[in-house]
Amino acid sequence: MKKLMLSFIGTIILFTAVQAQTVQSVVSEMEKEAYENSHLESLAHELMDVVGPRLVGTPQMKKAHDWAVDTFSEWGIKAKNEEWGTWRGWERGICHIDLISPRVVSLHGRQLAWSPGTPPGGITANIVTLPTVADADAFAEWLTGIKGKWVCISMPQPTGRPDYNWEEFATETSFEKMKKEREEQTQAWRQNIRNTGYNSRTLNQALEEAGAAGILQSRWSRAFGANKIFGANTKNIPVIDLSLEDYGMLYRMAVNGDKPKLRVVAESKELGRVPTFNTIATIPGKELPDEYIVLSAHFDSWDGGTGATDNGTGTITMMEAARILKKVYPNPKRTIIVGLWGSEEQGLNGSRAFVEDREEVVKGLQALFNQDNGTGRVVQISGQGFLHAYDYLGRWLAAVPDTITKHIETTFPGSPGRGGSDYASFVAKGAPAFSLSSLSWSYWNYTWHTNLDTYDKIVFDDVRNNALLTAILTYMASEDPERTSRERAVLPVNPRTGQQREWPSPRSPNRNGGQ
Template identity: 70%
Template sequence: MKKTLLLFTACTLMLFPPLHAQETDQVIENIIKEANENSQLENLGHQLMDVIGPRLVGTPEMKQAHDWAVKTYEGWGISAENEQWGEWRGWERGITHIDLIEPRVRSLSGMQLAWSPGTKKPVVAEVVLLPEAQDSAAFADVISKVKGKLVMISMPQMTGRPDDNWEEFATNKSFEKMKANREEQTNAWRKKIRNTGYNGRNLPEALENAGAVGIITLNWSRGFGANKVFSASTKKIPTIDLSLEDYGMVYRLAESGNKPKLRIVAESKELGAVPAFNTIATIKGTEKPEEYIILSAHFDSWDGATGATDNGTGTLVMMEAMRILKKMYPNPKRTIIAGHWGSEEQGLNGSRSFVKDNPEIVENLQALFNQDNGTGRVVNLSGGGFLHAYDYLGRWMEAVPEEISGEIETNFPGTPAGGGSDYASFVAAGAPAFSLSSISWSYWNYTWHTNLDTYDKIVFDDVRNNAILTAILAYKASEDPERTSREKSVLPLNRRTGEQMTWPEPRDATRNGGLD
């Protein structure tokens, strides 16, 4: 999921009526009982995160996950298939081993960035800092100093403690001093990068062309032990991300003239162009099979860890909801689809492809429910700019147990999402698609795109609540005798520009990723 903040219009907090005020619905009671007494979430999470692992588009693990999902759905009596929407640069992560060998010996904590070139044999070289220069012309004169060297291109952090840790234990004077020093350091570092004439994306390639044998980065996530792990931009030499602690140590050694030397093994493989898929599971409708409800979650992840909360938990919610619905509501009035989208992380590519390739489904979409911001229980539901969204979402939410619905703040009519996650692909096409937004659980600092996004971060009680919520919403949307309205609200002024907001435009996917 991209870290995109949604703009919300001013609205009134609404609480939905409790379940006990409604007439007993046996299907809903069965949904809740099945979710609580026969949950498959823990096993599904183990299979997806521990056994298969990360799901970077273009990797063997991504294809393995698609095949596993199809097989799992078929085991529940649900038809499913992998639908190809494009091709992507194929890449397979191998062993990464990084050792400090001078001035002392120590194995370091780090990994290749995604799609980083591998090493045919171990790279052994001195580590140097990014050369200083007054401007780009001066940098062109000194860049040759990196030839044969490993180059550190990220700012070292002056503290490895998160701000909330400082706030808890430091004196106010010490905390404010640290923040001021860090701001001064950050501004100086930004100027240093600007003076090279390059930016964070093209600087590594410039150093590669100048003869560097490897790039070393740090992308700290402002949490203990947490780094963001994204992709490399080098073509022939490895790009390695080190932990904050080891990056800082090596940086200080180089800065103090101790000439640290590293030995790097990075056994990744290039696999050429490989197919990219969405996994689509379907429970066919009986009365209105040409109208649709979609349960939406992206299937891919970055591969710094195993993608547990981004978006393993969203995937588990939709799979578990489908399993429960098939068992407790096997003959829905409308067709219910689970969409497990590929390559969300590179620009909503799977869902954008689906929207473009399946106009009849988009045109006849009753509702889409998307979950993609961590393991927490759902606490926010917006109307997404659809003027009458409260009329139908309100009807459906009345059936949700108060212990779940009572946690949820609502925003109607809200404003449409321009990006952020896959529901935005459908919103741009004018289809009623909604984000089930979760409580944080320190998502942005500790698990979003980090090396710590692993099975142990899943809060299964919250995920179970989300599966119940999703299954009930899908059931009620299917049973509703009315079609949902697509009438759009008049959008408010953009606070930044002062101009009236406009509805987002549909965009096609990148269908040949990383292959140019």
């Protein structure tokens, strides 16, 4: 009996050693492929430079989906575009913004997403600013005089320098004075908007109904040259976002009686209802085809820049990881899916549609890895509230080179994501989905939803590490002899309400968007 037991233990040790050797060999091959044969630069060029921004409902979004399917096919990975709804079709054209009086200069700006265009010859009109009013009646009286004029609706910023620049160079007294005056100006501006009887969501419609020629705004992102670029909410008149410095100049001219005149030519096309998609690529599992690992990234973007760090880098991370896996690990134990989701920016719509439409994937999910917050190396992974997430994520991370894991902090069991990105669509269903959260690289101010979110902001060394990390985690999750546990941790009490937090509930997508 003792001999038999020793033989059994020896067999286990030998099996474990062979298994470890196999893992090490596969990881080494992945490292070599990731670092010596990277496709990231070419993928980034094709997606950001050639395809460009990927606003849902635009021809560029469909072009991106088709490009991804073709690219996966070139790698021998089956892929398709899965339609999940329709959206308002719209296409951006050229936009020229010129001050023509009291002097001539071309300005920096753009029409917002889904903005109505101008007539072919453009719109040439004077500029007015919002008045200071005591109440809604006074504002209603002012509205009667804005027909045919450009209206400035943003507060003119007192400085175009970010706070960190002031902190480095200004005297402490000057910096504190600027902040105090800016805060007072901001509070007064917000109160004045309330006095009009409107808010940021309803003001544009009131100006449009009153006959304004168009709307001018500047949504500064508190970074040099960066503005947030979102959607227009008008039906007939254009909405233009101008750089902080150009907007401030026009504003000062208007309030000082210089009678600025602006000409804008902004082309756009309404394309009716168009289908919207997720791109789904699949490497079939050989032993457990009904169990899945999903590589997740949203494909769409806002279109102030080219969507490079939100979420071009997440997209090419998952595509590159899939390419590496297909080359090094072509016959996975479990099925590997790459999900490039549409319309995340409008409420996780693509991934929410997927979890509704593809219940078998949710049911059989071994793990999902999502990346969506900039170009930086992954520095944080949370267990998302799954009680035993440490057990399996710890096993998988142990195979990742120290050069990558030394930068990563983990939180277990963590709390379930309630939004923010597409992993939350799966977490709400109780499926083990995890965010690979990255280092900032000034993401929130400089590139998140701004006009500066472009190829030059990509840090390819960090993205390469993220692609390798994703590939190794996927390999380990696929080969793991155990299914991942879905047992949920007891969530803490919300200190604000005194009530115990509840697991997030699934939400249905908007399948008929952009109305």
